[in-house]
Amino acid sequence: MTILDEILKQKELEVQELKAIYSGGHEAEPLKKRPSLYDQFMDSANMNVIAEVKRASPSKGMINQDVDPVAQAKAYATAGAGAISVLTDRTFFKGSMADLSAVAQAVDVPLLCKDFMIDEVQIDAAKEHGASIILLIAAALPETRLQELYDYARSQQLDVLFEVHNEEEAETALRVGANIVGINNRNLKTFEVDLGVTERVASLLQQTDRLLISESGMKVKEDIKRVRAAGAKGILVGETLMRSGDIQQTMNQFRIPFTKVAK
Numbered sequence: 001m002t003i004l005d006e007i008l009k010q011k012e013l014e015v016q017e018l019k020a021i022y023s024g025g026h027e028a029e030p031l032k033k034r035p036s037l038y039d040q041f042m043d044s045a046n047m048n049v050i051a052e053v054k055r056a057s058p059s060k061g062m063i064n065q066d067v068d069p070v071a072q073a074k075a076y077a078t079a080g081a082g083a084i085s086v087l088t089d090r091t092f093f094k095g096s097m098a099d100l101s102a103v104a105q106a107v108d109v110p111l112l113c114k115d116f117m118i119d120e121v122q123i124d125a126a127k128e129h130g131a132s133i134i135l136l137i138a139a140a141l142p143e144t145r146l147q148e149l150y151d152y153a154r155s156q157q158l159d160v161l162f163e164v165h166n167e168e169e170a171e172t173a174l175r176v177g178a179n180i181v182g183i184n185n186r187n188l189k190t191f192e193v194d195l196g197v198t199e200r201v202a203s204l205l206q207q208t209d210r211l212l213i214s215e216s217g218m219k220v221k222e223d224i225k226r227v228r229a230a231g232a233k234g235i236l237v238g239e240t241l242m243r244s245g246d247i248q249q250t251m252n253q254f255r256i257p258f259t260k261v262a263k
């Protein structure tokens, strides 16, 4: 069984719990209106960063378990992050929906609930905890289900980051009609990281109105130049920012302009 299979099995249990909570009806707090990730990133003169609050991961183990998610998110926003991602999976990434809520109250930028979505009830929960974007992972579900969850999230006025890892999944993204596609350089089954994934997969997804985000494994400015050259308008960075002693400086390094094409 791959780690992705294990995670998805755990999600089935969580969905049962969520459904039990939500079946009784509940009061939701009024939500902040956040700018659209799509509009903001498409218009930008510089590489945009989705900065991730990530305590731990199955591939790296502990990264920063005791991080204060609010302080971290505020530091990201101050440093110029275009959006913030909060890992909410508890079992494998040591995050929580409470982390998401707390961050939602503290910052006004677009906010991604980073989890493994397999059911509408998780999308409801993400929205209720303040997210304006959800993640859908092509490798996690059959295409019919991806389409249903995509359409559901959009009907709830959420942006969807549709994550792909190879050419076949890129074709799925095209059929689903995803306008924001995340190309994950890390294989969720083997954890192998290769920026060449962005280069290969992006070439299938080039279209002026599609927002391409390169995800995972970026450490230095050269990495960002490489994915920029492949057509990424945004990057999703977790570990490097979680370990950075100077978030502002790391962010400045990554927010390279699009106008200078010279490498």
Ligand SMILES: O=P(O)(O)OC[C@@H](O)[C@@H](O)c1c[nH]c2ccccc12
Pocket: 052, 054, 114, 115, 137, 163, 184, 215, 216, 217, 218, 236, 237, 238, 239, 240
């Ligand atoms: O910490 P990194 O290598 O910068 O990666 C961030 C992000 O891309 C990664 O956390 C991620 C991408 N897709 C995911 C799906 C589920 C969990 C986590 C992820």
